Amino acid sequence: MNEAPIGMFDSGVGGLTVMRAVMRRLPSESIIYFGDNARGPYGPRELTEIRRFALEIAEFLQSLGVKIIVIACNSATSAALLEVQRRCSVPVLGVVEPGARGAVQATHNRRIGVIGTVATVRSRAYQKAIHALDAGAHVHSRACPTLVEFVERGEVRGERVREEVRRYLAPLIRRGVDTLVLGCTHYPLLREVISEVMGEGVRLISSDEEVAREVEENLARRGYLRPPHGPPQYRFLCSGDVEQAVSLGRIFLGPEVEKVEKVELPLGRWAG
Incomplete structure (x- = not known):
């Protein structure tokens, strides 16, 4: 104790x-x-x-x-x-490692998207952690710097947020990811909008x-x-x-x- x-x-x-x-x-x-x-x-x-x-x-x-x-x-x-x-x-x-582990366990097609801050994406921490668990996984990362600013202002829904999320996630949708890591602890507050944009077939992973x-x-x-x-x-x-x-x-x-x-x-x- x-x-x-x-x-x-x-x-x-x-x-x-x-x-x-x-x-x-x-x-x-x-x-x-x-x-x-x-x-x-x-x-x-x-x-x-x-x-x-x-x-x-x-x-x-x-x-x-x-x-x-x-x-x-x-x-x-x-x-x-x-x-x-x-x-x-x-x-x-x-x-990072808990989120990577959750993504590897959740994916079916081994195409995993990661969204995060510029620093997180630049560090390639998620790629390294995911590939340590599954070397054959395809990891597609996208920095979404303005999403933190929306959340820090308390703006977690509405058309402005939705448009910004669409802009960031479009390349990942085109890549066919079936799992998306919310690689920033602010992003779970945007889960509703992110889920709507990604569609029902994509699993959202946060490490909390x-x-x-x-x-x-x-x-x-x-x-x-x-x-x-x-x-x-x-x-x-x-x-x-x-x-x-x-x-x-x-x-x-x-x-x-x-x-x-x-x-x-x-x-x-x-x-x-």
């Missing part, structure tokens, strides 16, 4: 989709969530810069006494997972449920699950606009986001 919280972070509020899945699967666990909304979205940034931010936040979460860290951001997972794992004294999980399962397995294996006595504590932190974080957090997660604390992160010793 271990009363320490789970630590999670993202470039903004998108990672709350992962937090929601963890809360459903592990309702007794306390969670600290950090959204780096002052510097997000990470997608357009260079991988070295994203890596520096991820190391800084991981060190900060460790200082708060978390027992495991979830990088609930595809861009940060792609850029920094191995380095953060190397530097941290607690287990660190990312979101698989990540939640891996968190449970990791904690159970180490005897670190929190016992079900007393309510869990949820703490929300951000680096930027607090009002925006609260407003968007309620869209992503619901009324659990009552209060968000603003934190000025010092430059971590790992990030220099």
Whole structure:
């Protein structure tokens, strides 16, 4: 048993989709969530810069006494997972491998589409993870940078969003993919529109449920699950606009986001 919280972070509020899945699967666990909304979205940034931010936040979460860290951001997972794992004294999980595994299990024609930020697509993290599981799979990736901006504004439906989604997904439809990885934790909020554009025959894969399962397995294996006595504590932190974080957090997660604390992160010793 271990009363320490789970630590999670993202470039903004998108990672709350992962937090929601963890809360459903592990309702007794306390969670600290950090959204780096002052510097997000990470997608357009260079991988070295994203890596520096991820190391800084991981060190900060460790200082708060978390027992495991979830990088609930595809861009940060792609850029920094191995380095953060190397530097941290607690287990660190990312979101790319669970999504890749789900896609390989779901596809019938082995044509898999991946949509994500520029940073995630540039890193080729999904191609590598999918090909490690199925070397013969055909992976077609598409960067969709403006979709994060729509979600961060709370605009998750309507004709403007639909037209943008159509524009991005048209090449993948032409490729005949039967499985589409939502390679950004913001994208599950657009699932309805994406599903409508792709059509009924295409399976949409997001890594949130698989990540939640891996968190449970990791904690159970180490005897670190929190016992079900007393309510869990949820703490929300951000680096930027607090009002925006609260407003968007309620869209992503619901009324659990009552209060968000603003934190000025010092430059971590790992990030220099």
